[in-house]
Amino acid sequence: MTAHATRTARRRDPSTSAAAGREAVLKAALEAFFAHGYHDTSMRKIADGAGTVISHAYYYFPSKVEILRTLMIGVTTDLIVILEAARDAAGADPVERLAALVRNHVRLHTERQAESFVANTELRSLSATERQEVVDLRDHIATLFKDVVDDGLQQGRFTTPHRDEAVLAIITMCTAVAGWYRTDGPKAPEAIADAYVDLALGMVGYAAPSAG
């Protein structure tokens, strides 16, 4: 089946060799960063976790911080794509749109908890240039929420006089889920997402049409 594969294939099978090694390093680094933090994780521990040696980890990544950057940028850009898709799929109603943003934000922060947690915790571990990259992505996410809330305010569906604080607080509480969620906890991700949608709507002063 996997005989001659593609014509431009590398010498070794890239699906088992090269790419797999890189992924192993990424995965080991993520687990260590999540459990002990970036500065408490040494390149030796990362290499150990990936089942290799330190010098081989440097074959895939030029530096320790580049591993962190890869993880942070990856999950954050994915989050943007997911949020924008969910918002568009929710139609034009700002209530539905905000609900979709909150629901998918929470969902990703449970499904990819480690990446999300690291991305939200280790911002200071990046140097100025790299940090700005992530900050820009975050600002973009904030804009997504801001625009939807503005829309709801203009349509009179939301009534809060504190738009900026509400948006910031909504994103903050959704993000924090990655810090306490446990797979074996009392609530499933979907139940948490439902609750957070209600909380967010309460924060923007959404007056639910009481029954019909």
Next chain:
Amino acid sequence: MTAHATRTARRRDPSTSAAAGREAVLKAALEAFFAHGYHDTSMRKIADGAGTVISHAYYYFPSKVEILRTLMIGVTTDLIVILEAARDAAGADPVERLAALVRNHVRLHTERQAESFVANTELRSLSATERQEVVDLRDHIATLFKDVVDDGLQQGRFTTPHRDEAVLAIITMCTAVAGWYRTDGPKAPEAIADAYVDLALGMVGYAAPSAG
């Protein structure tokens, strides 16, 4: 005035020498932890910031982590005292009580921003025993909010079906203020506190008695 002071006074004036040196180390450590994080702050930098040498810092504190512990325990216990006093001073109304908790929580996180930020960021930098100490204090704070929200739910003033999530999210958003507040920002601490009271009441499903 400060002539012979108390009978049991130490040889040197403790108000200018011993205590001041300790305070200088604490202050320098706090600034560095706040700006660069615990693991990116060396004892040498702390000593430099305090205007002394590394060995002298160890005269006041047995280890680097003990400095962190001192800062974290200090601000957290203070927060508890302040919150309980504010709650009691607010009377019996759960709406007033929750407002008092939120207002004072936000206030302390702006007034003592650095300590609060470090206390909320560097939990993992403590070892198990010390971490549990702080976690217990935090649990106590969570209980303060939980009890007030329960009270409001029983009295029918609050209507949220998500008590646990609401309490957690309220504390989270209040705590996060220490992460973004700027003295020269667009809003004064009191204005932020006002907004956060509104947000919190929205989260617990407080149906405001509309005019009168």
Next chain:
DNA sequence: GGTCAATTTGAGCGAATGTTCAATCAAGGT
């Protein structure tokens, strides 16, 4: 002036850190 305890210092310890590099290995193409 001498005593004693509190304070302050400089030098250095061993361990751990991120990173480098020359050398080896493995396999596909010819």
Next chain:
DNA sequence: ACCTTGATTGAACATTCGCTCAAATTGACC
């Protein structure tokens, strides 16, 4: 069988880390 190229390795570099300690300094009290 050779060549080439990507993959993998062990050893070590320089630096920084938290921390120790014996010695010096200071100032209040007799």
